[in-house]
Amino acid sequence: MFDTSRVGESFPPFKIQVERGKIRELAIAVGDDNPIYQSVEAAQAAGYNDIPLFPTAPTIFQFWGNTQMLKNLLDLGLNVMGILHGEEEFEYLAPIQNGDTLTGTTKLRDGKSRKGPNGSSMDILNLETSYSNQHGQVVLIARETIIVRG
Amino acid sequence: MTTNTQIPVKLYFEDVEVDTELPPLTKSPITHLQLVRYAGASGDFNPLHTDPKIGEAIGTGGIIAHGMLIMGFLGQLLSDYVGPTALRKFDVRFKNMTRLDDVITCTGKITSKTEVDGETLISGKIQAADQNGDVKASGTFTALAPHRKEN
Numbered sequence: 318m319f320d321t322s323r324v325g326e327s328f329p330p331f332k333i334q335v336e337r338g339k340i341r342e343l344a345i346a347v348g349d350d351n352p353i354y355q356s357v358e359a360a361q362a363a364g365y366n367d368i369p370l371f372p373t374a375p376t377i378f379q380f381w382g383n384t385q386m387l388k389n390l391l392d393l394g395l396n397v398m399g400i401l402h403g404e405e406e407f408e409y410l411a412p413i414q415n416g417d418t419l420t421g422t423t424k425l426r427d428g429k430s431r432k433g434p435n436g437s438s439m440d441i442l443n444l445e446t447s448y449s450n451q452h453g454q455v456v457l458i459a460r461e462t463i464i465v466r467g
Numbered sequence: 468m469t470t471n472t473q474i475p476v477k478l479y480f481e482d483v484e485v486d487t488e489l490p491p492l493t494k495s496p497i498t499h500l501q502l503v504r505y506a507g508a509s510g511d512f513n514p515l516h517t518d519p520k521i522g523e524a525i526g527t528g529g530i531i532a533h534g535m536l537i538m539g540f541l542g543q544l545l546s547d548y549v550g551p552t553a554l555r556k557f558d559v560r561f562k563n564m565t566r567l568d569d570v571i572t573c574t575g576k577i578t579s580k581t582e583v584d585g586e587t588l589i590s591g592k593i594q595a596a597d598q599n600g601d602v603k604a605s606g607t608f609t610a611l612a613p614h615r616k617e618n
Contacts (some may be wrong), residue, residue, distance in 0.1 A: 330535065340506070342508040343509060343539070345504070345508070345543070346501065346504045346505040346507070346509070346536075346539075347505070347536065347538075347539035347543055348494060348495060348501070348540075348543070349542075349543040349546065350494055351543075351546060351547070353543070353551075363475055364475025365475060365552065365592050367578070369550075369551045369552050370505075370551055370552070371539075371542060371546065371551060371553055372539075372541075372542030372543075372545055372546055372551055372557055373535060373539045373542040376509045376511070376535045376538075377508070377509060377510060378508075379510075380509055380510025380511050381510040398525060399525070400513070401561075402534040402535070402563060404557035404558065404559065404560045404561065405534070405535065405538055405559055405561075406556070406557070406559075407557050407558070408555070408556050409554050409555055409556070409557075412552065413579075423580065432515040447498035459583065460558075
């Protein structure tokens with residue numbers, strides 16, 4: 318069970334710098350051996366300014382950028398060991414480049430808590446993080462649904 | 468070519484039709500090492516992805532892969548097809564847990580071609596399934612696909 322009265326609240330903003338080394342590391346971990354993610358020279362040869370953003374690189378912004386997220390979820394009363402990832406969505410609004418400094422603000426958009434048998438519960442939360450760059454331009458929106466068994 | 472080109476074009480609007488299939492992508496079997504590496508890369512250190520004892524304790528029966536790793540496989544499919552900077556929207560719904568040694572194949576199909584505010588966009592559906600056809604994640608994408616200019 319979590320505190321549903323907090324639906325609509327935003328968590329404190331966080332900052333993350335976009336680093337090509339982290340993008341490269343993510344591509345390697347996924348097993349994508351496209352050279353555009355491995356060297357600036359290969360990326361430029363393919364027409365990019367720099368190593369481009371791997372499609373799921375926003376996950377780096379979330380976990381490495383928002384080091385308080387786990388605490389934020391604990392504060393809501395969630396059983397963080399029971400978190401399952403239900404859905405993820407990225408909306409790419411403007412280019413994001415190596416060296417950009419992004420500010421992310423995560424909002425608890427919606428949430429439900431259901432009681433199950435034997436005192437168990439299931440919480441479903443919709444989180445939305447809006448990222449703006451150093452020029453104040455919104456460049457990315459990440460939405461996720463998490464399911465928490467308590 | 469100018470150096471400030473942000474969007475190298477991999478795919479033109481004219482290259483696809485509704486129902487055109489994306490070239491499938493089959494990944495190597497999931498290994499424990501890959502999950503450890505992915506944890507470090509992504510920053511998601513939830514131990515249920517890396518510590519077999521936790522997996523057993525919470526009833527998932529051993530470690531399970533990060534859902535976002537599977538989305539990453541689908542990201543590779545789209546990166547290969549349209550290129551990373553052409554993507555406008557990419558979403559997935561996670562359906563089932565992925566375990567060690569699972570072999571994930573990503574597939575997709577074009578579902579629409581539209582023109583919005585002078586931009587030509589293609590949309591499609593995608594999915595990731597294991598060696599038994601069990602779907603782990605499915606979703607959709609929208610990407611910019613400019614007109615092929617006639618010379």
